Amino acid sequence: MLREIYDRLYAAYGPQGWWPGQTPTEVIIGAVLTQNTAWTNVERAIANLRRANALSWIALRDLSEAELAALIRPAGTYRVKAVRLKALVNYLWQHHQGCLDSLLAGPLDQVRDRLLSIHGIGPETADAIVLYAGARPSFVVDAYTKRLLHRHLLCDEKANYDQVRGLFQEALPPNAQMYNEYHALLVAVGKKHCRSRADCDGCPLSDLPHVTTP
DNA sequence: GACCAGGCACATC
DNA sequence: GATGTGCATGGT
Numbered sequence: 190m191l192r193e194i195y196d197r198l199y200a201a202y203g204p205q206g207w208w209p210g211q212t213p214t215e216v217i218i219g220a221v222l223t224q225n226t227a228w229t230n231v232e233r234a235i236a237n238l239r240r241a242n243a244l245s246w247i248a249l250r251d252l253s254e255a256e257l258a259a260l261i262r263p264a265g266t267y268r269v270k271a272v273r274l275k276a277l278v279n280y281l282w283q284h285h286q287g288c289l290d291s292l293l294a295g296p297l298d299q300v301r302d303r304l305l306s307i308h309g310i311g312p313e314t315a316d317a318i319v320l321y322a323g324a325r326p327s328f329v330v331d332a333y334t335k336r337l338l339h340r341h342l343l344c345d346e347k348a349n350y351d352q353v354r355g356l357f358q359e360a361l362p363p364n365a366q367m368y369n370e371y372h373a374l375l376v377a378v379g380k381k382h383c384r385s386r387a388d389c390d391g392c393p394l395s396d397l398p399h400v401t402t403p
Numbered sequence: 404g405a406c407c408a409g410g411c412a413c414a415t416c
Numbered sequence: 417g418a419t420g421t422g423c424a425t426g427g428t
Contacts, residue, residue, distance in 0.1 A: 224410040230426055265425035269411080311411050331409050376409060
């Protein structure tokens with residue numbers, strides 16, 4: 190069924206062209222900045238960083254936390270995110286000499302655990318980094334994904350992150366390009382539909398099995 | 404003027 | 417271990 194849903198969404202919406210970052214570094218910064226935040230606000234923050242020549246790991250290392258916070262302010266929760274970006278930058282320099290390829294190298298599960306050990310990087314951010322910066326097949330689960338699966342009776346309402354991720358990874362081949370598109374497609378359909386029970390009109394999945402109670 | 408957005412850490416029970 | 421809460425800007 191998860192393969193069927195992918196095919197339908199792809200047919201309806203086409204390739205999404207995620208992640209909208211120009212370099213792996215930019216993708217990773219965006220992954221932290223977008224936590225609980227609309228992407229348009231993340232773009233403003235990244236534009237500030239670019240204007241300040243701060244889109245590099247050296248520059249980010251040398252910025253103070255307060256300077257960084259000021260630059261990323263449009264992304265919201267900027268004090269928290271400045272702490273998180275600093276934790277990531279410090280980890281990269283302390284454990285990988287500032288080398289991103291080194292941070293992302295090794296068995297996928299090891300890389301994921303490595304990222305999860307960094308303060309401010311939870312499962313969704315870690316998977317987004319592995320998938321969209323590392324181009325490796327770690328499925329990204331977000332609120333849209335959980336909601337859609339629950340509405341279509343494919344997971345329990347209280348299923349946790351790793352359970353939902355496991356459903357996708359068991360049903361699909363470990364194909365990073367496909368995981369990439371699928372996550373983006375789930376966000377696309379989730380923004381238009383599946384928000385309330387009245388949003389099913391025109392949804393490419395509206396004829397699939399569906400919850401009948403709120 | 405609420406309500407929400409590619410979450411996460413921390414406190415409390 | 418399971419909920420509840422703070423973080424904070426900009427769009428709808």
